[in-house]
Amino acid sequence: MLLNDPTNKEKFRKLDEVLERYGRDPEQLIRVLQGAQDIFGYLPEELQAYISDKMDIPVSAVNGVVTFYALFSTKPRGKYTVNVCLGTACYVQGAQQIHDSFKNHLALKDNDTTEDMLFTVRSSRCIGACGLAPVVTINEDVHGKLTAKEVSKLINRYKKETAGENHEDKGPTRPGTYQEEAPTEP
Amino acid sequence: MRIKGLQDLELIKKKHLPNLNARLGNNQTAGYQVLCCTGTGCSSGGSEKVIKTLNNQIKQHDLQNKVTVYKTGCFGFCKMGPILLVHPGQIFYCLVHEKDAEEIVSEHFSKGNIVERLLYKEPIENKIYPQLKDIPFFQAQQRIALRNCGLIDPEEIEEYIANDGYFALQNVLHNLTPPGVIEIMAQSGLRGRGGGGFPVGRKWSFTAQAEDSPKYVVCNADEGDPGAFMDRSILEGDPHSVLEAMTIAGYSTGASQGVIYVRAEYPIAIKRLELAIKQAHQMGLLGENIFDSDFSFSIELRLGAGAFVCGEETALLKSAMGQRGEPRPRPPFPAVCGFRNKPTLINNVETYANVPIILRKGAAWYASLGTEKSKGTKVFSIAGKINNTGLIEVPMGTTLRTIIYDIGGGIPGGKKFKAVQTGGPSGGVIPAQLLDTTIDYESLSKIGSMMGSGGLIVMDETDCMVDIAKFYLGFSQDESCGKCTPCRVGTKRMLEIMERITQGKGEMADLDELEELARDIQETSLCGLGQHAPNPVLSTLHYFRDEYLAHVQDKRCPAGVCQELTDFVVNPEKCIACGICAKACATQAIIGEKKKNYYIDRQKCSKCGVCQTRCPKDAIFKAAMGGDNASAYQPGNNHTTYPTP
Structure with a gap:
């Protein structure tokens, strides 16, 4: 149970702050849920009940809103959320292959999150960065003009980052100067 | 400082205009002015880091008095971001990395030498264009809604005022009646930019005529259409134009409360809007007794949470009230029964962005642009x-x-x-x-x-146009809210047929069924999402029927896209026979010998595509099944000519 777990005390204190600011107005339910998800990472039933209680909105209505909007998740997410943009501009530039490639490399089939809770792979509708298509966001970082080939490198970069090593930012790629990884000759 | 009238606005304009002029290249004595885009495209490319490094370098070279760096909104040329524009000379640097900042400072700002390698190079003729005005992308454009994007700092209200911002609102509140404003909007011929194209003047007058009160003005900033990002750029680059227009709309329709419904996926836009609302309040341009008139207006933000259907106005209103964003039948239209069941005016971001300049320059000026029925x-x-x-x-x-x-x-x-x-x-x-x-x-x-x-x-x-139609239909199906049956079930059935066709299992009768279902869904769906969902299928069926026939009759995808109808093949000219693909293949479908050659066994291949992503030489490609391309690479063929993919 979330509430009884003493490690969550700080999180609930933050949530109460959000509720203090927006919770009196039932019209701000979406804002409160966004705040709650930012704090806890996801919105389990227990949290929905807590918010329902504090805002005096039936839990069925809270659940109805949570399940309606794509941004809300009722399951915990990995440390890194990989969001593959599947908007049209990205799609025609091969975003589906990139999405598949992430799933392949992380051995994800029906589930979205790896067992070690490191990566969650999702797809999103247009994030409006069509100039960089195809685009993937990993938490706050935006990776544009990606190819399916670069996926494994990207995954390794974040795995290394978790292991305490910083990755180097290569910056924007100038056309014609892109350095592919040298082929490994037999 | 609280602004009370025209004189106060003029004072701010006078103070900040030289600055703006220098940035427009009109003031040659003011040293170097650097404009750096901080919209989503360029920010993703690292423009904030570039600005930081630039400022550090400028300090190191002791050039603070000579060079000023400004954060602006979007220039529009997102492919080339991060973008820097340097005045005087309108020098256009693109794809700038923070490593390049030092060179720009030491060469350009210290010595006056333009850094040629960062200039824009036109990809077809390889011609270099140092100046923005010469670049073909910017010619033939006329920026009205985007007038301030890429020019002013969106986080400084004074800059918006210096470029004639809030002058229209002042004039409206002091010199015009609400019907007078609506008449100007009607004469300008401006139509809603969100898609429907409804005349703005008519829409405003409907809300103005509604008898119930209070009334509301809503801005639809739920830009869900994949591949469209103009509203985001306006909100990021020129948020005050939307605030000014909404206030004018409030005065014209008799509303005192505005709501902006914005996507949570646009964090920079949200941040800038919040800041702009705060600044406008501080200056008395929002809040009680604006410009010392008896008109009061305030604006609050509501955040979307990722539902495409919320771009539909009745769904948007539900969502803005914290509920599930499900549409409802119209009438009653929002002009009669909208936000909190009160009369509500809804326009989208781009529509609002046009309003202040129309009121400044006049309806006749705006109506002189565009075509007979579509102005501006x-x-x-x-x-x-x-x-x-x-x-x-x-x-x-x-x-x-x-x-x-x-x-x-x-x-x-x-x-x-x-x-x-x-x-x-x-x-x-x-x-x-x-x-x-x-x-x-x-x-x-x-x-x-x-x-x-x-x-x-x-x-x-x-x-592949069949695949594209399936993609769009899948989008609509996924985003269908489920309230009405034609959209919920109908699009699902259509999608199943499309999937059959792209898998090579389609029959000729499927095409007729698609069309029949499409008409039914168009006619009977509750809202715009369902009514328009079949459009991509119908229009591809109309213009690219031959591609559907190829999928259905010949079981092949001419463009080589649909996975089930294509083969992965090895191009022996590019293949270096390293064997990486064979190792990666889960079904042992890649057969061959190191340093000799490899080919893919069509029967064993599961078409997962892993080999293609692993190949270091891009030697593996998809080819239309049954086509000449694919069979040429199967063993036993005479490899004298290699058709290129």
Whole structure:
């Protein structure tokens, strides 16, 4: 149970702050849920009940809103959320292959999150960065003009980052100067 | 400081205009002015880091008095971001990395030498264009809604005022009556830029005439159409224009409360809007007794949470009230029963952005632009298979050819243009033979597409139109809220048929069924999402029927896209026989010997595509099954000629 777990005390204190600011107005339910998800990472039933209680909105209505909007998740997410943009501009530039490639490399089939809770792979509708298509966001970082080939490198970069090593930012790629990884000759 | 009238505005303008003029290149004595885009495109490319490094370097070179760096909104040329524009000289640096900042400072600002390698190079003729005004992408454009984007610092209200911001609001509140304002909007011919194209003057007068109170003014900033990002750029680059217009709309319709419903996916836009609202309150341009008149108006934000259907106005209103964003039947229209069941005016971001300048320059000026029924300019985002991805603004009546070839720079890689999709999942495709169609509301709907919010996705010969139609239908199906049966079940059935066709299991009867279902869904769905969901299928069936026939009758995908109808093949000319693909293959379908050659056994291949992503030489490609390309690479064939993919 979330509430009884003493490690969550700080999180609930933050949530109460959000509720203090927006919770009196039932019209701000979406804002409160966004705040709650930012704090806890996801919105389990227990949290929905807590918010329902504090805002005096039936839990069925809270659940109805949570399940309606794509941004809300009722399951915990990995440390890194990989969001593959599947908007049209990205799609025609091969975003589906990139999405598949992430799933392949992380051995994800029906589930979205790896067992070690490191990566969650999702797809999103247009994030409006069509100039960089195809685009993937990993938490706050935006990776544009990606190819399916670069996926494994990207995954390794974040795995290394978790292991305490910083990755180097290569910056924007100038056309014609892109350095592919040298082929490994037999 | 609280602004009370015209004099106060003039004072601020006078103080900040020289600054703005220097940035426009009109003031030669002011040293170097550097404009750096901080919109989503350039920020993603690292423009904030570039600005930081620039400022550090400027300090190190002791050039603080000579060089000033400004954060601006979007220039529109997102493909080339991060972008720096340097005055004097209007020097256009693109794809700037923080490592390049030092060179720009030490060479350009210290010694006056332009850093040539960072200039824009046109991809087809390889010509270098040092100055923004000469770059083809920016010619043929006319920026009205985007007038401040890429010019002013969106986080400084004084800069907006210096470029004549809030002068229209002052004039409206002191010199015009509400019906007078509505009359000007009607005469200007401005139509809603969110897709429907409803005349703005009429819409405002409906809300003004509604008898209930209080009334509300809502801004639809839920830009969900994939491939469209003009509203985001306006909110990021010029948030005050939307606030000013909403306040004017409030005065004209009798509302004192405004709501902006914005996507949570646009964090920079939200941040800038919040800041802009705060600044406007501090200056008395929002809140009680604006410009010392008896008119009061305030604006609050509501955040979306990722539901495409919330772009539909009745769904948006539900969502803004914290509920599930499900649409309801109209009438009653929001003008009568909207936000909190009170009369509500809803326009989208781009529509509002046009309002202040129309009131400043006059209805006749605006009506002189564009075509007979579609006045003014329209912002388009061009993306997909095109050289110059980005945001452009052109007068209504410009042809698609001008947009795609003159401004967009044509198709990359020398490929052939196939179609352009307008109107997103609600629109249709336009084939090559209709490229000379002029863009306005009427001509687009006549050829089975629609203006939509202005997203243009360009497709080339390697795109399969059946697959594209399936993609859009899948989008609408996924985003269907489920309230009405035609949309919930109908799009699902259509999608199943499309999936059958792309898997090579389609029959001729499927095509008729698709059309029949499409008509039913169009006629009986509750809201715009369902009514327009079949459009991409109908328009591709109309213009690219041969591709459907190839999938259904010949069981092949001519463009080599649909997985089940294509083969992965090894191009022996590129293959270095390293064996990486064979190791990666889960089904042992890649057969061969190191340093000799490899080929893919069609029967064993599961078409997962892993080999293609692993190949270091790009020697593995997809080819249409049954086509000449694929069979040429099977063993036993005479490899004298290799058709290129």
